[in-house]
Amino acid sequence: MRTPILTVENMNVSFELVNGNYKALENITFSVYPNEVVGIVGESGCGKSLTTQAILGILPKNAIVEYEKMEYKQVSLRELRDKDWREIRGKDISMIFQEPMSALNPLITVGKQIGEVLKVHTSYSKDEIKKRTIEMMKKVGLPRAEELYKSYPHQLSGGMQQRVAIAIALIADPDLIIADEPTTALDVTIQAQILALFKKIKNEQKSSMIFISHDWGVIRNICDRVLVMYAGHIVEEGAVSEILKNPKHPYTKSLIQSIPDHRKRGMELFTIPGKVPSLQDRKIGVCPFADRCSHCFDACHIEMPMTKEIEGTHTVKCHLYTKGAGLTS
Amino acid sequence: MNLKKAKSIPFYIGVGLIVFLLLVMIISIFYTPYDPNAMDSANRLAAPSMEHLFGTDNFGRDILSRIMEGSQTAFIIGISSVTIGFIFGFLFGAIAGYFGGWFDEVISRFIDAMLAFPGILLAIMLIAVFNTGMTNTIIALGIMSIPSFARITRSSFIQYKEYDFVKASIAKGAGSFRIIFQHILPNAVSPILVAVALSFSGAVLSESGLSYLGLGVQPPDPSWGRMLKEAQAYIASAPWYVILTGLAITFLVLGFNLLADGLRDKQDRKA
Amino acid sequence: MTIPIIEVENVYKYYKQARKSFSDKNKYVKAVNGVSFSLYEGESFGLVGESGSGKSTLGQVILQLINQTSGTVKYRGKNVSTYTKKELKAWRKQVQIVFQNPYASLNPKKTIGWIMEEPLNIHRIGNKAFRRQRVMEVLEEVGLDHTFMDRYPHELSGGQRQRVAIASAIILEPEFMVIDEGVSALDVSVQAQILNLLKRLQRKYRLTYLFISHDLNVVQYFCDRIAVMYLGEIVEIGETEELGRSLKHPYTKALFSSILSLDESEELKLLDGNLPSLLEI
Numbered sequence: 095m096r097t098p099i100l101t102v103e104n105m106n107v108s109f110e111l112v113n114g115n116y117k118a119l120e121n122i123t124f125s126v127y128p129n130e131v132v133g134i135v136g137e138s139g140c141g142k143s144l145t146t147q148a149i150l151g152i153l154p155k156n157a158i159v160e161y162e163k164m165e166y167k168q169v170s171l172r173e174l175r176d177k178d179w180r181e182i183r184g185k186d187i188s189m190i191f192q193e194p195m196s197a198l199n200p201l202i203t204v205g206k207q208i209g210e211v212l213k214v215h216t217s218y219s220k221d222e223i224k225k226r227t228i229e230m231m232k233k234v235g236l237p238r239a240e241e242l243y244k245s246y247p248h249q250l251s252g253g254m255q256q257r258v259a260i261a262i263a264l265i266a267d268p269d270l271i272i273a274d275e276p277t278t279a280l281d282v283t284i285q286a287q288i289l290a291l292f293k294k295i296k297n298e299q300k301s302s303m304i305f306i307s308h309d310w311g312v313i314r315n316i317c318d319r320v321l322v323m324y325a326g327h328i329v330e331e332g333a334v335s336e337i338l339k340n341p342k343h344p345y346t347k348s349l350i351q352s353i354p355d356h357r358k359r360g361m362e363l364f365t366i367p368g369k370v371p372s373l374q375d376r377k378i379g380v381c382p383f384a385d386r387c388s389h390c391f392d393a394c395h396i397e398m399p400m401t402k403e404i405e406g407t408h409t410v411k412c413h414l415y416t417k418g419a420g421l422t423s
Numbered sequence: 424m425n426l427k428k429a430k431s432i433p434f435y436i437g438v439g440l441i442v443f444l445l446l447v448m449i450i451s452i453f454y455t456p457y458d459p460n461a462m463d464s465a466n467r468l469a470a471p472s473m474e475h476l477f478g479t480d481n482f483g484r485d486i487l488s489r490i491m492e493g494s495q496t497a498f499i500i501g502i503s504s505v506t507i508g509f510i511f512g513f514l515f516g517a518i519a520g521y522f523g524g525w526f527d528e529v530i531s532r533f534i535d536a537m538l539a540f541p542g543i544l545l546a547i548m549l550i551a552v553f554n555t556g557m558t559n560t561i562i563a564l565g566i567m568s569i570p571s572f573a574r575i576t577r578s579s580f581i582q583y584k585e586y587d588f589v590k591a592s593i594a595k596g597a598g599s600f601r602i603i604f605q606h607i608l609p610n611a612v613s614p615i616l617v618a619v620a621l622s623f624s625g626a627v628l629s630e631s632g633l634s635y636l637g638l639g640v641q642p643p644d645p646s647w648g649r650m651l652k653e654a655q656a657y658i659a660s661a662p663w664y665v666i667l668t669g670l671a672i673t674f675l676v677l678g679f680n681l682l683a684d685g686l687r688d689k690q691d692r693k694a
Numbered sequence: 695m696t697i698p699i700i701e702v703e704n705v706y707k708y709y710k711q712a713r714k715s716f717s718d719k720n721k722y723v724k725a726v727n728g729v730s731f732s733l734y735e736g737e738s739f740g741l742v743g744e745s746g747s748g749k750s751t752l753g754q755v756i757l758q759l760i761n762q763t764s765g766t767v768k769y770r771g772k773n774v775s776t777y778t779k780k781e782l783k784a785w786r787k788q789v790q791i792v793f794q795n796p797y798a799s800l801n802p803k804k805t806i807g808w809i810m811e812e813p814l815n816i817h818r819i820g821n822k823a824f825r826r827q828r829v830m831e832v833l834e835e836v837g838l839d840h841t842f843m844d845r846y847p848h849e850l851s852g853g854q855r856q857r858v859a860i861a862s863a864i865i866l867e868p869e870f871m872v873i874d875e876g877v878s879a880l881d882v883s884v885q886a887q888i889l890n891l892l893k894r895l896q897r898k899y900r901l902t903y904l905f906i907s908h909d910l911n912v913v914q915y916f917c918d919r920i921a922v923m924y925l926g927e928i929v930e931i932g933e934t935e936e937l938g939r940s941l942k943h944p945y946t947k948a949l950f951s952s953i954l955s956l957d958e959s960e961e962l963k964l965l966d967g968n969l970p971s972l973l974e975i
Contacts, residue, residue: 137881137883137884138881282744282908282909282949283744283948283952285952285954286952286954308882309954310956311911311953311954311956312954314955315954348883349882349883350956352882352883352885352886353886353911354885354886354889354911354914354916355914355915355955356911356914356915356934356938358915359914359915359916359934362893363886363890363915364886365883365886365887365890366883366886369853369883369884370881587793587798587799588798588799588800588801590791590793591792591793591799591862591863592801593759594757594759594786594790594791595786595790595812595813595816595862595863596783596786596787596813596816597812597816598783598816605801605812606801609801609803609804610802
């Protein structure tokens with residue numbers, strides 16, 4: 095593929111808590127290419143949101159970030175000053191959150207909030223901004239845009255609020271959009287509409303996206319490539335269709351098997367024993383999934399597995415493929 | 424972590440002030456340097472000295488002893504009136520919040536009506552009807568604090584009544600008594616405690632105010648408010664009299680206010 | 695499967711809306727608008743719909759946690775509104791509810807042991823020793839051990855809390871349970887554990903479930919029959935297999951086409967035209 099738009103190499107994030115330092119993310123390495131949608135999937139507490147927050151430099155103060163490389167279009171993100179960051183956020187990289195209401199200012203009309211981005215980043219005239227704002231509102235499927243321009247966030251439904259949040263994220267035509275569970279709080283029919291909107295954006299604006307979700311259904315429908323995260327590690331990575339068809343990591347495999355649907359009716363669902371370890375309970379330097387894995391053997395408790403290439407972009411971090419016989423059945 | 428500690432400092436100052444004044448009050452029951460009512464006409468308005476640490480008043484009475492004795496009145500009035508306000512306020516608030524509907528309508532309108540009067544005016548009105556004196560002051564101040572307790576209790580009850588754990592318990596067959604005392608009350612304790620602390624400081628202040636106007640506690644019961652009124656006449660010749668008496672009131676009121684703030688902060692942090 | 699355990703007949707629940715001025719007429723929100731259906735012993739009945747469709751209200755009306763505006767709910771043929779206070783309490787032993795949010799459904803000031811024992815206390819079952827014994831048994835049944843008894847809800851994970859909520863619901867060995875979005879707030883792997891647990895308990899106690907959820911994948915996996923609610927009404931009802939094959943109501947079609955399948959052959963179908971009534975509310 096072409097040059098990546100975003101490259102992250104060996105990023106580590108740890109938190110300084112009262113009783114010591116805890117590693118929240120380890121050796122995070124991935125790239126996002128132009129016009130590509132990369133999904134990050136995993137259960138809560140695995141570090142999905144943390145990864146994107148580290149990239150955007152919006153982590154809490156007690157977080158320590160180490161990295162070899164963290165570049166957006168050849169610019170090292172961590173070395174940017176606040177002023178440069180303000181230039182990038184919103185214009186080059188924009189963000190969409192799970193709860194639209196918390197991302198919108200309740201006291202400002204939605205039209206103003208969408209136009210605000212242009213006011214900050216461009217020298218357009220007032221009329222030009224309004225014109226573009228209304229165009230963008232129509233584009234994200236807000237009906238009666240002229241009328242809605244003057245309404246306040248609380249007067250809109252959840253789905254419409256999320257459309258406003260998306261309009262804010264899109265209006266400056268960013269090259270990278272980071273969406274953190276943007277459809278989780280919405281009803282299923284609205285979710286389907288918002289996903290369709292994201293697809294349209296991808297095709298029309300040619301932007302790249304990082305799409306965080308815990309829902310494999312969402313990931314399959316919107317993403318080209320997916321990173322599977324577990325306890326602060328990327329344990330598997332590859333094209334979505336390939337991973338769904340042929341998951342290699344025992345965690346990925348169990349996760350997919352535990353999703354209920356009508357074809358599994360009457361059958362016992364596959365479950366993973368135990369739960370995701372909390373930050374304090376994680377073991378360092380060994381496979382993070384070893385304690386819950388039914389395929390684990392000696393090596394898993396001794397060292398962290400290396401990244402193993404399966405096929406093309408499909409890679410996995412599991413001793414079964416470096417030292418063992420692979421995952422059977 | 425440090426922020427949390429820094430935020431707790433005023434709370435501990437408040438607790439310290441209250442504990443200190445409580446000790447003074449307890450000591451005063453058994454011991455005061457002089458008889459608080461013993462006059463000494465040869466020694467009127469004496470400045471603070473080794474014999475009279477806080478000086479003497481216009482009748483030559485020892486001010487320290489009188490302030491110590493006055494703390495008893497302050498605490499008795501505070502505790503009694505808060506108890507009255509709490510019992511009735513809680514009862515009304517709980518009924519209004521828990522049962523809602525018609526009960527709520529009547530009680531809420533009643534509370535609104537009471538809140539429409541400035542508290543002290545209400546107390547003055549009640550005293551005008553019932554006459555002055557310790558007991559009547561307590562009753563008046565107690566009635567004055569009913570609305571604030573009722574309002575806080577009512578809103579806690581309305582809030583927790585809708586919680587899933589309350590509904591789950593009703594679904595298991597729990598009766599109103601169990602719901603109120605086992606489920607809602609333990610969760611509503613902290614806002615009510617804040618109200619208790621605030622209302623205590625309010626009562627102390629109002630008592631001083633009433634006594635200052637001559638409507639509160641009558642002689643021979645000692646009262647800080649009445650002392651303040653007497654001291655006022657000698658503000659130029661014996662400034663320590665008015666300052667020391669004022670400080671006693673300030674410390675007690677401040678103590679309870681800081682305590683209330685601290686409790687509220689703790690509660691907010693948990694939420 | 696012939697005797698209905700629950701019969702819902704023409705149930706309406708209207709809420710009066712606050713008037714904005716004196717001249718306004720009374721307006722009502724029709725949360726449940728004329729619903730009838732029956733539940734049979736031992737089945738899992740799914741109630742799906744979006745937020746605001748009235749499914750949770752209906753669940754609580756069936757358990758008489760909310761009083762209906764009109765219509766009747768029958769339990770084993772008897773109208774539950776005619777129960778005396780004593781009968782109502784006895785009935786509450788037979789029916790239970792598990793809520794969505796495991797963080798709100800347990801009293802934060804009580805220990806797990808206290809919460810578990812409460813139903814036994816309410817109905818004055820056994821002595822202290824018996825009750826403790828029973829609590830331990832049921833905790834084990836849902837995959838927790840006795841060390842949880844002295845802990846408080848905030849010390850538990852979401853999945854563990856949901857297990858406690860389920861345990862305190864089954865301790866009285868009910869016949870009928872409403873699961874109101876009981877697995878929606880959980881991660882997939884934990885959700886699978888809880889769904890398996892509910893299935894196992896159903897077999898053991900011959901439980902009947904009213905399973906309320908917005909997640910069609912879960913409902914289609916879990917339930918024998920499904921009813922679709924839309925704006926307070928049941929617009930479609932049927933056996934799970936059948937319902938998936940032949941959808942009639944336009945809303946149900948829209949809903950089912952929004953299911954995000956993992957199956958390669960099933961592409962997400964895009965609905966043209968919004969569902970105005972839901973969007974505008």
